[in-house]
Amino acid sequence: MSLPKANILLIGSGGVGTIAALNLEAGGLAQVTAVLRSNYEAVASNGFDITSCDHGSLKGWKPTSITNRIPEITTSSPQKYDYIVCTTKVIADSGGPTGEQLIQSAVTPGHTVIVLIQNGLNIEKGYQRLFPQNIVLSGISMIDSHEVVPGVIVHGSADDLVIGAFRNPGLVDVAAEAAAAERFVRIYSAAGKTKCVLVRDVAYSRWRKLIFNACLNSICALTGLDTGRIRLADDAVETLVRPAMAEIRAAATSVGVDLPAGVCDEVIAAYPVTMYLPPSMLEDVWKGNLIEVESIVGEPLRIGRANGVSMPTLSVLYHLLKGVQWRAKEKKGLIEIPAQGTE
């Protein structure tokens, strides 16, 4: 008799989330319920169309179950979720409910492991406050996967996921945190189609990703340059990208995370120049979407500053991006301004 499959709830089934669902089910160790929003109707009718470098071409694929609302799990519910995997963007300043408030009805205290496959710093704090008895895992995903139209996913470069446990100060059993992370990696890797590694040092992977996200991503968003053009555009790398990266490294050092200098070169040259990839924040700016400015730029800046690190480049980038975000919020109707006049 086989072990029961892990019961997983996935929040956010776009480019990153759908490939995660696919990986989680492909190995046969999990069943996934995906909570869909903008693409619910499309996927309910036709499933996902996926073109994936890891999984090939899939037409009409669906996870075990889809829903358009967060399930309610009560003590009398017949089921509970072993894992809730969040792959939505972290927009702390959207004015809407927080991620932890959103999933609250589906969390079984002391049981459900929450997996945040999301960028930025301190994103786990709210979950640990609201669910002091639950394990929270960190996921840092390097993946080039996009939902090009609702339900259609194009996954261009191999998935690379780094999993580890956030230390939850409310929990004494560190080994249980590690075991939950280990099990998740086993489930995710079972099909053998993807790279999913377990790390102890969650902070390192999160700060390392910021070398890309807080620096290249934000500078591309403000200039309209992509990963190739930023390297071709005169001295943009030397005058903007490297100074910003040096500030992130210094902020990381201030909390005991040692990012080798070579990481900067690796990140700058991660893609061939002529791929001309618009980073996610630039795409979001083009689309008028809200951006993850607080978790990926604001938080490292606040941490660095609190530790006396000089971060003049990050500071200007952060405040400019806040201006961009403010305008995006206004366009979305989240902010109202006084009517035009001359007074």
Place this chain on the structure above:
Amino acid sequence: MSLPKANILLIGSGGVGTIAALNLEAGGLAQVTAVLRSNYEAVASNGFDITSCDHGSLKGWKPTSITNRIPEITTSSPQKYDYIVCTTKVIADSGGPTGEQLIQSAVTPGHTVIVLIQNGLNIEKGYQRLFPQNIVLSGISMIDSHEVVPGVIVHGSADDLVIGAFRNPGLVDVAAEAAAAERFVRIYSAAGKTKCVLVRDVAYSRWRKLIFNACLNSICALTGLDTGRIRLADDAVETLVRPAMAEIRAAATSVGVDLPAGVCDEVIAAYPVTMYLPPSMLEDVWKGNLIEVESIVGEPLRIGRANGVSMPTLSVLYHLLKGVQWRAKEKKGLIEIPAQGTE
């Protein structure tokens, strides 16, 4: 018998230039030949349609003469220009001919007075090098005037022009420089419809305008916020605008120009919040035009740095704007990049 009219060549007859032509001819002391480029056909056929707060509504107006090329003045020419007035944007990094190269064929050495109604610092240097015997005047214009379609000018707030002579180190006769400036102000003011003042201290008026142009204008261009929204958007004024302005003030001080602190408040509150005016650089970014990044941001930054002034905010703004400019140049075909590929 009346004095002969001043013979004036105007380079750039858009929003600012056309109102200048109108002022110069309105008092009867000058005849203007306007050199038109993008709007030549429209104006040749139908003249200018002008809606002006100073001049009312004018339909089909033309200056004394229009042309679509810079005239050639030789020693045997029957005429020479007393003034050449340049109101084009200063795009030092466009890769095209410089302003002084463009007008060279129309300049009579030792006679023609060149008037630069343009923003930024060190814009006179190239003219003084190429025309060491000619007087160069500085014009700083505060005007809200736009060419909304070719030949159609909307002039919304009163013209305010500050004229003075740049000190030309090649000329010994300082009094002649002052007299040329004085005469220009007389011609420009003769109709009594505009405010045109003569100043001795050209540097002050140029640095003062940078409090707007290098700071508010560039921050609005990068964030997409206008003059009203930048004041509504959280702490953008305190975290970006004021720090940038403080750096410009410090750079000005380093060259002996004392801008009182109150100037910053005046500039921030120059327009009612609810006018929501997009500054010129933001409009240019929206339109994909090249921007005056070198003359209004690069030059004050270089001057301040050379004098040991710390300018961290301006530095980031400058390099981001250079990235924006690079992309605009590429879109205009001024820069070629390697074809898309994966190598």
